[in-house]
Amino acid sequence: MISRLQLINQIKQKKSFLCVGLDTDIEKIPAFLKEYPDPVLEFNKRIIDATNDLCVAYKPNAAFYESRGVKGLQSLIDTWKYLPKDCLSIIDAKRGDMGNTSEMYAKAFFDERASGMSFDAITVSPYMGHDAVTSYLAYPGKWVVLLALTSSAGSKDFQYLTTDRGLLYEAVIKKANTWASADRIMYVVGATKSTEFTNIRKYAPDNFLLVPGIGAQGGSLADVCHYGMNKDCGLIVNASRSIIYASNGEDFAEAARAEALNMRQQMQAELEKAGVV
Amino acid sequence: MISRLQLINQIKQKKSFLCVGLDTDIEKIPAFLKEYPDPVLEFNKRIIDATNDLCVAYKPNAAFYESRGVKGLQSLIDTWKYLPKDCLSIIDAKRGDMGNTSEMYAKAFFDERASGMSFDAITVSPYMGHDAVTSYLAYPGKWVVLLALTSSAGSKDFQYLTTDRGLLYEAVIKKANTWASADRIMYVVGATKSTEFTNIRKYAPDNFLLVPGIGAQGGSLADVCHYGMNKDCGLIVNASRSIIYASNGEDFAEAARAEALNMRQQMQAELEKAGVV
Numbered sequence: 001m002i003s004r005l006q007l008i009n010q011i012k013q014k015k016s017f018l019c020v021g022l023d024t025d026i027e028k029i030p031a032f033l034k035e036y037p038d039p040v041l042e043f044n045k046r047i048i049d050a051t052n053d054l055c056v057a058y059k060p061n062a063a064f065y066e067s068r069g070v071k072g073l074q075s076l077i078d079t080w081k082y083l084p085k086d087c088l089s090i091i092d093a094k095r096g097d098m099g100n101t102s103e104m105y106a107k108a109f110f111d112e113r114a115s116g117m118s119f120d121a122i123t124v125s126p127y128m129g130h131d132a133v134t135s136y137l138a139y140p141g142k143w144v145v146l147l148a149l150t151s152s153a154g155s156k157d158f159q160y161l162t163t164d165r166g167l168l169y170e171a172v173i174k175k176a177n178t179w180a181s182a183d184r185i186m187y188v189v190g191a192t193k194s195t196e197f198t199n200i201r202k203y204a205p206d207n208f209l210l211v212p213g214i215g216a217q218g219g220s221l222a223d224v225c226h227y228g229m230n231k232d233c234g235l236i237v238n239a240s241r242s243i244i245y246a247s248n249g250e251d252f253a254e255a256a257r258a259e260a261l262n263m264r265q266q267m268q269a270e271l272e273k274a275g276v277v
Numbered sequence: 278m279i280s281r282l283q284l285i286n287q288i289k290q291k292k293s294f295l296c297v298g299l300d301t302d303i304e305k306i307p308a309f310l311k312e313y314p315d316p317v318l319e320f321n322k323r324i325i326d327a328t329n330d331l332c333v334a335y336k337p338n339a340a341f342y343e344s345r346g347v348k349g350l351q352s353l354i355d356t357w358k359y360l361p362k363d364c365l366s367i368i369d370a371k372r373g374d375m376g377n378t379s380e381m382y383a384k385a386f387f388d389e390r391a392s393g394m395s396f397d398a399i400t401v402s403p404y405m406g407h408d409a410v411t412s413y414l415a416y417p418g419k420w421v422v423l424l425a426l427t428s429s430a431g432s433k434d435f436q437y438l439t440t441d442r443g444l445l446y447e448a449v450i451k452k453a454n455t456w457a458s459a460d461r462i463m464y465v466v467g468a469t470k471s472t473e474f475t476n477i478r479k480y481a482p483d484n485f486l487l488v489p490g491i492g493a494q495g496g497s498l499a500d501v502c503h504y505g506m507n508k509d510c511g512l513i514v515n516a517s518r519s520i521i522y523a524s525n526g527e528d529f530a531e532a533a534r535a536e537a538l539n540m541r542q543q544m545q546a547e548l549e550k551a552g553v554v
Contacts, residue, residue, distance in 0.1 A: 023378075063374060063381035069392035073350050092378075096402055097340060097371050098429035101300075104340035108349075115346035125373055125402045127424055129431025147404055152375035154406025157452055161440040168438065168445070175434055 015268040019057035021240025040075040050253040057088035077116040096125035096132035151190025151213030182206040191219025197228035215242030225270040292545040296334035298517025317352040327530040334365040373402035379412035428467025428490030459483040468496020474505035492519030502547040
């Protein structure tokens, strides 16, 4: 369990707000790992060992594990067990459903006795409204990371619709702020939307924002920080492919570390510029 | 694989448009089943045996299986294997994510070689737009069942927002109709919204609508049919708790059959009234 204050302290101490996305695709990991009983787990362990002093969060993407059935779920459970407890663990699952179903998803990702896993946070889709969110918040200290403005092309289809309560993504943030404070809700805001961060900070001045889309998707870290950082940092910037696939050889973990170090250095400069550290 | 035409023929033949929701909660199934190696699978098999001539679809709710970790996923896979191939198999998973992630979810639920399962259809949340949907449509003959207007209280939070393209749920239907035809997309419309069906039929005259919310949630079958049925029926009405938990004793399967039979009789009357059969 990682509180808001612990997260802020961790960012100041490590001078980093990096989240490493464990979108581990068995087709893309180095071939020599195939000899291990669980190549995906072995890959993740080495990535975690190589990066945990440089990042504040890990975010396995559930889809990549579910695509391999029972074996994949076992890799996810074993990866969760291996995550360092001082880093925020986020399951990127985007589950949103009505109350009695969201309770079951909460068991799946927050209740170790039921499922073998207990992440600190889960990404949730807002379309079904408060039922989709409140079941997760019933777990003391756990976080909901709600989709607001996502990084891919499809974000334009609905998230920018003008509604009678502002743009749809603004309406989502305003409504969700009535369900829980910045101690329990974060929002997903894509790095490819950097100029929108000024607007988002009007509605979510204190919330942490989970920011995908740096690297492979083309977002700029400097822009995200310029428009989105608040006095406590307030950002967790995710990088997946650019770190975990930095090399496809036996040196993949060292290459991942080099890339994470590169990002941490840029992050330190941004934190200093903003006076957070 | 079940085409639109096959589904319509099946409805006419069975005089039913019932979907049995397999929201199987290990805490709620009869105690005597606990002696079986997989009590959830045993429960599902007996429910399927008792109802498959009375319904046209089965819809396992992924959350109920995921909440039990690896054991639960194995129950889901084995349940999928047991489903009769002439019934539409819908995985109620509500997964919506960007392209490369939706591709992985598609593998998880549509690609038996990857995950052990290949459902005919999957429920998807629209918030992330077309990326969230098109990866599933890349599988020939598979269906996307997109959330439009859901049955629980949280549906009021965003789905009814007035946007510059109509109410949000209308905007979702209008946009999604540009991604695929009624041969590949269905919409979720809650039975508790029966008077809205007239409006929905303006935008989705030919699509099948998957309708949860009859029974435990209070929706009326007669109202749904009055406002929502089209010339091919165009409705798949789901019932979960009212059928699968009709009895908590050793007679649970017989009780489930009696309840399914009762619904099928009401459905036959509605189909006859509308001139579909």
